Amino acid sequence: MSRRGGRQPFNPRAGFQRTNNNKEDDGKGVSNVILKQARSSGQLNLSNRSLATVPQSVWNINIDVPPEAKNVSLDNQDERWWDQTDLVKLILASNKLEELSNDIQQLPALTVLDVHDNKLTSLPTAIGELRNLQRLNISHNCLTELPSQISQLHDLLFLHVQHNKISVLQDGLGDLNHLENLDVSNNQLRDLPESIGSLRKLKSLNASENQLLLVPSTIGNLKGVRMLELSSNRLTSLPEEMGYMSSLEQLHVKFNKITSLPPFTKCKDLKELHAGNNNISELSVELLQSLSSLNVLDLRDNKITTIPEDLIKVTTLTRLNIANNNVSSLPYKLGNLTSLRSMVLDGNPLRSIRRDIVNRGTMELMKYLRSRIEETPEDAPDSSSASDPSSVIGRTEAVAGKTLDYSNKKSGTIPVSLWEPAKESGVTAVNFSKNMLTQVPENLILLHKTVVDVNLSVNKIPALPVEMQMMVNITRLDLGSNGLSTIPAVFETMTGMRELVISYNRFTKIPEVVFTWSNLENLLANDNQIGEIDLTGLKRLTKISTLDLQNNDIGEVPPELGTVTSLRSLLLAGNRFRNPRPAILNKGTVALLAYLRDRIPT
The missing domain is CATH 3.80.10.10 (Ribonuclease Inhibitor)
Structure with missing residues (x-):
């Protein structure tokens, strides 16, 4: 009609x-x-x-x-608006x-x-x-x-x-049972709802820059959370239940009023703990015993007076920041933390260690601490066979617990007798640090199917063999304190790499191949001769969390570096650039990144 x-x-x-x-x-x-x-x-x-x-x-x-519906015709099949x-x-x-x-x-x-x-x-x-x-x-x-x-x-x-x-989040938030990423930072929240513990699939929670007075105990139910950001609030304590967050990898609680940290009993994957600018006065034995996988421990600007000797049990620690505390001495056994690459002590009233020793850098300080350890009878081996790799006892001692440990032997070669037992045991970690190796042991390739952690630090290795490209399962590679200046491009096969240490070498730039490792989280390249920050390359590392470029020859910091939001720890002190000033660098990574972003030209 x-x-x-x-x-x-x-x-x-x-x-x-x-x-x-x-x-x-x-x-x-x-x-x-x-x-x-x-x-x-x-x-x-x-x-x-x-x-x-x-x-x-x-x-x-x-x-x-x-409009195209007005021109519909059988001859015009391009306008299929329906x-x-x-x-x-x-x-x-x-x-x-x-x-x-x-x-x-x-x-x-x-x-x-x-x-x-x-x-x-x-x-x-x-x-x-x-x-x-x-x-x-x-x-x-x-x-x-x-x-x-x-x-x-x-x-x-x-x-x-x-x-x-x-200022308030309703309890109904807990009904979002598929939620994986929640960011409520920079608001006016005084608390988080109890129902937040119902978000069982949550992987990342950011509630920083609020007015939180406490964290509900139900947070312990968040078994899937990997990154928890609670910095810049008004917290005075953390619930014990936080130790049940079994997937937690990064915890940021800086700029609060926290007086003590709970033991992270079941947080076996916790790799970074940032608790600077609080009121923490001591580190409990229970806390240190629970940090079995920790890489970064930031406790700057607290009220700590003593560093417990139990800290040496955190054998995976690579960075320790206790600047601006009340520490007067360090336990000498801290020198046995072979993985430690950066220890910041500025602003402490140290009396047992001369200031010139502290100013020489982490490696020299660690060397000094080791030299002061007094040998006791129980430290000495029971028999000569215990250190003889050609003996049954010696091989058992070197190859144990999925680890091949032949470190601190001052040796120029790795005994042939260790390779076969290591291969049969399916070792996953190799430690050849603190020797006098002038090349990567050829037989290391025999372990390429199982090894994920390789430590070749503190040797005299000038170059890496291309054959190492076969070690595709490596997730951590420590090449610190050698004579390296490049990494072969064929190492792009190491796609699972999560941590690379190239500190104290001769690099003039970050090797190009590093930017192909999309899973890289930690890059420690301090104390080299790096002249510029490769921003294009860094932006390819979407998971980069820790970047240490201290004590290099960097003349300019590009403001766009502030857009690399995955960074949780950025260290740039000791370079020749004038901006950002030291006062900005000392405020921490969040403030530094914000400073850089504010200076991006529009």
Whole structure:
């Protein structure tokens, strides 16, 4: 029937509204061309367009009749508007939006909604209708609360609400049982809801820069969390239950008022503990015994008076920062921490060690501590055969617990008698440090199927053999204190590398092959001759967490280094650049990265 009058018959396209179809642009920054592309791809990016409101055509994108529908013909198969794709990704970031319409419920297929960097003061209740939503970024707005309807988004994986004015998180947050990444940093939170312990799939939680007075004991239920950031709050203690977070790898609690640390009983994977700028006065034996995998321990700016001898049980420790405490002496046995590459002691009233020794650097200090260890009868071997690798006892002592340890022997070769037992035992770690090796032992390749940790530090090795490319399972390689200046490009096969130590060598730049190791987390390259920071290469290392470039020849720090947000520890002191100044460097990594970002030219 005619549309001019009378009752119209059923129209299968009823619900499509024809608005602005004759216009190329709706007057609000969204052209029909863009909308057409969005209907085809299912993605619409309207970021940085100075939008004060979201055009109605965006909310109606899946229900309006598009302009191309007017030209439908059997001869024109390119305009298949009826095959349009539901919008699944909507980006409205960096605009001037003060509100979102409840018409957002007309986009039920959305999986990604990004409205960060706007002026939103609230969210529509209809946001709870977006049941397919997986990523929600509402950071950098003016929100004072989250609507309770957020708890209905059961498929949500990422929720970023940092840099708002939120003071309370509802208990309904615990209903987001698929959530993996939660960032509520830089708000006004005084506590976290008890229900946060229900987020069993959470892997990363950032609640830094708030006003938290305590952490709920239910946090111990977060068995999947790997990174926990609680820095810059008002915490005076941490719950004992935090020790049950069995997957925890990084814990940041800097700039609080914490007086003691709980033992991390079941945190067997904890690699970095950053607890600087607190009121910690002592380190308990229970705490140190629980840190079996720790690489980085940052306790600067506390009130510690004594470093317990039990610290030597943390055999994996590579970096120790106890600057600005009240430590007057160090246990000499600390010199036996063979993996330690950086120890910062500035600002302590050390009396037992001369200042000139401290100023020589970590390696010389460690050497001094070892020289002061008094040998006792129980330290001496029971018989000569115990140190003889050709004897049964000697081989058993060298090859034990999946480790081949022939370190500190001042030897130029590795005894042939050790290789076969090592291969049969399937050793995973090799330690040849503190010898006089002038080349990598050829037989090391025999262990390429099982070895993941190789320590060749403190030798006289000038080059690495290309045959080492066969050792594809290596995750940690320590080449510190040798005569190296390059790493062969063929080492790109070592894709599982997570930690590389090349300190105290002759490198003038970070080897190109290092930037192919996408899993690299820790790179210690201090005390070389590196002249510049390869920003392009570093950005390829998406998991880089620790970068030590101290005491090199770097003349300039690119501001864009501040965008490498995965960094948790950035050390640049002892180079020839003038900016950032030492005062900025001493404020820590978070402040340094923020300083650099603020200086990125626009």
